[in-house]
Amino acid sequence: MGFVRLVVFGFVGLSILYLCISVYSRSVRREKLEKAWDEENVGSDDLAARNAYVEKGIAAYNNSFRPKLIGLVYVIPTVIVMVIVYTTNTN
Amino acid sequence: MHRLKITFRVIAFTVFGLFLHYVLPQHDVVKITSTEIIRTDFSGFNRIFYAQADSGAVEQPTRDLRLINTDKKKTFLLGFMPRDKTEVMVYRNEDTGWIWPPYFKFDSSDLQAESASVARGDSWAVITHYGWRVRWASIYPNAIAVKLVDSPDVRVIPWFNIFFFGFLIVGIAFLRAMWMQFRERSIDPLIDSAEDRFDEASADIAEQKGRVTRWLGTWKKKS
Numbered sequence: 410m411g412f413v414r415l416v417v418f419g420f421v422g423l424s425i426l427y428l429c430i431s432v433y434s435r436s437v438r439r440e441k442l443e444k445a446w447d448e449e450n451v452g453s454d455d456l457a458a459r460n461a462y463v464e465k466g467i468a469a470y471n472n473s474f475r476p477k478l479i480g481l482v483y484v485i486p487t488v489i490v491m492v493i494v495y496t497t498n499t500n
Numbered sequence: 501m502h503r504l505k506i507t508f509r510v511i512a513f514t515v516f517g518l519f520l521h522y523v524l525p526q527h528d529v530v531k532i533t534s535t536e537i538i539r540t541d542f543s544g545f546n547r548i549f550y551a552q553a554d555s556g557a558v559e560q561p562t563r564d565l566r567l568i569n570t571d572k573k574k575t576f577l578l579g580f581m582p583r584d585k586t587e588v589m590v591y592r593n594e595d596t597g598w599i600w601p602p603y604f605k606f607d608s609s610d611l612q613a614e615s616a617s618v619a620r621g622d623s624w625a626v627i628t629h630y631g632w633r634v635r636w637a638s639i640y641p642n643a644i645a646v647k648l649v650d651s652p653d654v655r656v657i658p659w660f661n662i663f664f665f666g667f668l669i670v671g672i673a674f675l676r677a678m679w680m681q682f683r684e685r686s687i688d689p690l691i692d693s694a695e696d697r698f699d700e701a702s703a704d705i706a707e708q709k710g711r712v713t714r715w716l717g718t719w720k721k722k723s
Contacts (some may be wrong), residue, residue, distance in 0.1 A: 411555060411598035433678045436685050494604040497644060 419486065427482045434479065435467065442466040521632075523601045524664065525644060526579055527656040528627045530570035530589065532619040532646070535612055540565040540638075549631070549639040551594040555606050566593040566608060568615045568643055570627065573652055582653065591629055592640035601630060603644055614646050624652045 442463045450459075470476065541562050542550060553559045572589035575582050593612055596603045605611075618625050625648050631641035 411552075415598040429678060433681055436681050440681075440685065490602070490604065493602065497603055497605050498607045498610075 423483050423486060427479060430479050430482060431476060434476065438470050439463060439467060523630055524661055525628050525630050527658065528589065528629065529573040529652050529654060530625055530627050532568060532570050532615050532625060534569045534619050535616045536567050536569065537564045538567060546637045546639050551596050551642065554595045554608060555597040566612045568593055589633060590640055591627060591643040593643050605644055611643060611646060618646060618648065624649050626654060626656055
């Protein structure tokens with residue numbers, strides 16, 4: 410029973426963390442894209458072009474390998490738990 | 501207000517520190533003198549300082565508790581400064597199971613056997629444990645592992661705690677960065693637009709007022 414509880418609550422907690430990190434990472438990327446555009450087009454008022462540039466960058470980010478790395482949020486704690494289980498229970 | 505804030509912070513920090521001191525592993529240099537089992541009837545107060553029944557067994561209001569009796573080397577500063585004196589220390593030996601605290605210990609019986617075997621000799625051992633010994637409430641620290649050592653002057657490096665605190669600092673910095681980003685990108689624009697709207701609204705009101713006063717002014721005597 411304890412094991413089931415650990416898996417369920419662990420999954421819920423890690424999913425919340427996963428969502429937070431992916432939103433954060435995308436937000437940082439969006440800010441970077443906006444700043445890059447503003448630097449290259451100083452004084453430009455073309456909001457449509459700016460939006461298109463940012464959306465293209467976000468789409469490229471979504472298709473890249475980086476967001477998949479956030480999946481490590483599930484892997485690392487599982488590995489740590491397995492290591493602790495092993496080291497605690499061997500003598 | 502300022503003083504209240506400081507008091508609140510000090511209390512929060514102390515509680516968090518005590519919590520970590522209870523839960524994180526510590527190492528004691530001991531001579532195991534004997535092992536025993538006593539029956540325990542928990543009270544409502546000291547129940548939270550014990551784990552549950554052995555994993556795989558059923559929980560009952562009363563159960564047997566494995567204890568490890570030792571002579572422990574005294575220390576200063578949470579074990580960082582060893583002393584020559586020894587004191588008596590008793591550890592409980594319970595499964596922590598799958599949940600809390602996350603030591604995932606299922607081998608209490610094996611640990612008891614190990615301790616019994618160490619108790620037969622006269623050698624020093626390092627006991628890894630968490631928890632406190634509180635005599636007036638019959639609370640014992642929980643032993644996690646026993647390791648034989650050659651002499652009582654061993655230097656144990658707390659690797660787990662080093663990594664734990666490193667990770668804690670990184671985690672807090674990361675959460676802070678996440679929160680700042682969220683505030684900068686999501687909350688501040690909302691507040692800004694709300695302020696803009698408020699400004700526009702009050703400008704409107706001012707203008708209307710102006711119109712009314714101007715209209716009223718036309719009724720005034722012109723001199």
